[in-house]
Amino acid sequence: MADDGDDLLSPDEIEALLSSAGSDEAPAPSDGESPTDQAAPSDQVDPSEIEALFAKSGGDGGANANRGQPDQLLEQAEKDLREAVSPILNPESGVPAELGDPQQYQFTDFGAAQQASGADIVGLRGLGDVELDLRIELGRTELLIEEVTQLREGSVVPLDKLAGDPVDILVNGRLVARGEVLVLNDNFCVRVAEILIPTD
Numbered sequence: 024m025a026d027d028g029d030d031l032l033s034p035d036e037i038e039a040l041l042s043s044a045g046s047d048e049a050p051a052p053s054d055g056e057s058p059t060d061q062a063a064p065s066d067q068v069d070p071s072e073i074e075a076l077f078a079k080s081g082g083d084g085g086a087n088a089n090r091g092q093p094d095q096l097l098e099q100a101e102k103d104l105r106e107a108v109s110p111i112l113n114p115e116s117g118v119p120a121e122l123g124d125p126q127q128y129q130f131t132d133f134g135a136a137q138q139a140s141g142a143d144i145v146g147l148r149g150l151g152d153v154e155l156d157l158r159i160e161l162g163r164t165e166l167l168i169e170e171v172t173q174l175r176e177g178s179v180v181p182l183d184k185l186a187g188d189p190v191d192i193l194v195n196g197r198l199v200a201r202g203e204v205l206v207l208n209d210n211f212c213v214r215v216a217e218i219l220i221p222t223d
Contacts, residue, residue, distance in 0.1 A: 040076050141161065159213050160191040161204070189216055197221075 032040075033219075162182030174180070184190075189201035190213060202213040 024165075040079070044068075044072050073157060083152060156195050158193045159202075160198075164189075 162184035164180060164182050166180070190204055191198055192200040192202055192213065192215065199219055200215050201217045201219070202215045205212050205214055
């Protein structure tokens with residue numbers, strides 16, 4: 024045996040047992056076997072020989088001990104996992120020392136008391152170059168696909184607003200104002216009549 028307290032066999036002991044079992048129980052050649060089959064030793068071991076070898080090495084005690092070992096390993100792994108996770112799941116146990124002392128975050132005051140400096144004003148002027156999508160909507164309507172496919176040159180599509188109703192002014196898809204449609208130098212234009220206060 025490898026150790027007195029260990030029921031496992033070392034690889035050398037297994038080889039010795041297999042070779043001794045093979046020499047003790049050499050099978051007699053049958054009539055159908057050729058001489059080449061007799062000369063080549065068999066690498067396969069009969070299951071009954073394996074059972075006999077285990078019986079000689081210490082009975083079933085070693086097998087039963089090995090069956091209990093995965094349960095012990097599983098219990099040890101669960102215990103280690105509980106110890107590792109307990110500071111995270113149990114806040115009253117405290118923060119581990121290796122993470123350092125927690126400190127309260129100090130928020131910057133963005134109230135009206137702060138004065139805008141010259142650098143802030145220059146930064147806001149830079150926003151003047153940002154492009155926005157501005158759309159003027161005369162009105163909307165809903166059409167079925169069949170109605171859309173029947174549209175031809177000269178077709179009239181009714182909208183949901185009456186003549187003289189204010190048009191919607193949208194910036195980046197958001198309604199910001201309403202206005203009146205005018206004609207100035209043969210061009211359509213919109214005069215802003217109402218600026219809407221955002222609700223959200």
